[in-house]
Amino acid sequence: VRETCQTYGLSEGEFGELLARVTAAKATAYCPYSKFRVGAVLLTRGGIFVSGANVENASYPVTTCAERVAFAKAITDGHRGFRAVAVATDISPPASPCGMCRQCIREFCDLETPIIMFDGDSNFSVMRLEELLPLSFGPEALGVQSQA
Template identity: 45%
Template sequence: MEDTELLQMAIEAKKNAYAPYSHYQVGAAVLTGGKHVYTGVNVENVSFGATNCAERTAVFKAVSEGEKKIIAVAVAGSGDTIPYPCGICRQVLAEFGDQGTRVICSNSNGSYEVHTLGELLPHAFKLR
């Protein structure tokens, strides 16, 4: 699957973001080892700590359907800046991805960058 195709699915998912507090909508789409795509959005909460990012929503959907390998993730934000995954999401992606997992990040203007997870989180926490 092309990066732009996965990104388009993240952009489409962004429409369902629940962001009444930040007004910053994010959509994500993960491509799994099973060649399926799972989308997610940010889901905010009045108790801010209960908020979940779009990337983790998508990963958790994939894992709950039996997928354990993330090949690529696309992230589409509603702002002018490129929305890189936050630290918590990088660690969650590292659980199911690897150093070569592609991370495609797009702002609302359609500009995007492609990085590897290894570039964004070179020293993920591991037990061993």
């Protein structure tokens, strides 16, 4: 953990807070269809933590994943700029954000932003956005300035 924190510019307290909150967030999922709980937490540049979890729907494509719930909250609460994204599921090895969520992260985060993925036992792996979504398509392609 110490090394991870140094590499990605987080304090150990922040890392612990991300783990505690993402675990709690997972319990707020509404997933009667997949029964696959996902929690997500964002750490803003201002030091605020914003949580989300998956919210499914009988019409599967109407589902919103945990990461997109967290960004929806953060963005409409006025936050811009994020230092880290944490995601947690109950499986091992840790699940990564789906491609749709990587695209959502891309809209609002630097390519260097660390994405910390926890499994059900608090083991984790970390990748930067650029590593999870290389050669990405973003706002610039449509003439819109990035929010990162």
